[in-house]
Amino acid sequence: MTAKVRYGDVSEGEELKPWTYDVQRLNLVMYAGASGDFNPIHWNEPFAKAVGLPDVISHGMFTMARIGQFVTDWAGDPGSVKRFKTRFTSPVVVPNDAGNKVTVSGKVARKLDGNRVLLELSGAVGDLNVGMAEAEVELA
Amino acid sequence: MPLNRALIGKEYPPSSPYEVGREKIRDFATAIGDFNPIYHDEAAAKAAGYDDIVAPPTFLTTLGFKFGPQVVGDPELGLNYAMVVHGEQEFELLRPVKPGDVLIGVPKIADITAKGKNEFMTYEASIETLDGEKVAIARSVIVSRGTAPQEG
Numbered sequence: 001m002t003a004k005v006r007y008g009d010v011s012e013g014e015e016l017k018p019w020t021y022d023v024q025r026l027n028l029v030m031y032a033g034a035s036g037d038f039n040p041i042h043w044n045e046p047f048a049k050a051v052g053l054p055d056v057i058s059h060g061m062f063t064m065a066r067i068g069q070f071v072t073d074w075a076g077d078p079g080s081v082k083r084f085k086t087r088f089t090s091p092v093v094v095p096n097d098a099g100n101k102v103t104v105s106g107k108v109a110r111k112l113d114g115n116r117v118l119l120e121l122s123g124a125v126g127d128l129n130v131g132m133a134e135a136e137v138e139l140a
Numbered sequence: 141m142p143l144n145r146a147l148i149g150k151e152y153p154p155s156s157p158y159e160v161g162r163e164k165i166r167d168f169a170t171a172i173g174d175f176n177p178i179y180h181d182e183a184a185a186k187a188a189g190y191d192d193i194v195a196p197p198t199f200l201t202t203l204g205f206k207f208g209p210q211v212v213g214d215p216e217l218g219l220n221y222a223m224v225v226h227g228e229q230e231f232e233l234l235r236p237v238k239p240g241d242v243l244i245g246v247p248k249i250a251d252i253t254a255k256g257k258n259e260f261m262t263y264e265a266s267i268e269t270l271d272g273e274k275v276a277i278a279r280s281v282i283v284s285r286g287t288a289p290q291e292g
Contacts, residue, residue: 001189027173034164034171036205051222060226065172065198072197077188078178078236081197085230085279 004076007115007139014108016074021066023058023092024099031062045096057091063102063131067121070104071135082116083136090130100125115139142289143252143259144218151248155207157270162239164202165195172196194236200267200278207245211263212282219284227260228281234274242270245278254288
């Protein structure tokens, strides 16, 4: 119930080590089932194309969940995340065979009171930003 | 048609109770590809200082399907769901969610604004136990494409 990172050991502006995850159609099917979001744009390619998307797209909340893992893996404790926000800036397109890769990066934007830090985070597919996030994390 | 701004501040009845299941937490964590043992294994969670496994920070999205439909589907709001995209999501987490929690969501429309052609509706839900313990606040911004009031 305590973060592994110490408040005294981090400094404002410090970059976190970027992390890249792979997203495949299977991930979207699993996420649909686990979350209850069965919108066909996340699993039905003809439907997605018929509504003007280039292909099936990831659930925004799947992207947010993976950015969340980036934060909890860094902090070392899931309970240390006190506030977490993500703005979905572009869809993550997930072609049937290739899937896609999303790189998450972040930095310590500010040190707050109560041993908390504000992390600024982003997800990107190549040069395309797909999500901007911030997390308030309570450190040790 | 623009969204009905008279509904800003409207509060909705609490959702039906949602009981957080142990396997549901594991399934959700597996589905997001997160194998942190604190989400999966009781012994590991206890070693980390928890009473039981806990849910990942975005788990409460599963509860959104309990309280969200009465807001976005409110006939007085005038939202065409086919024009909607999820713009933003925020959770304030007062404590981790754990198996056996019986939660309700109490939603309200916090704001409706326009920018360019689109409208942005913010609704937030207080997530509480049946005993009234506040567990989280979930805040969602949904984008209603092309429905902003026309200028002039």
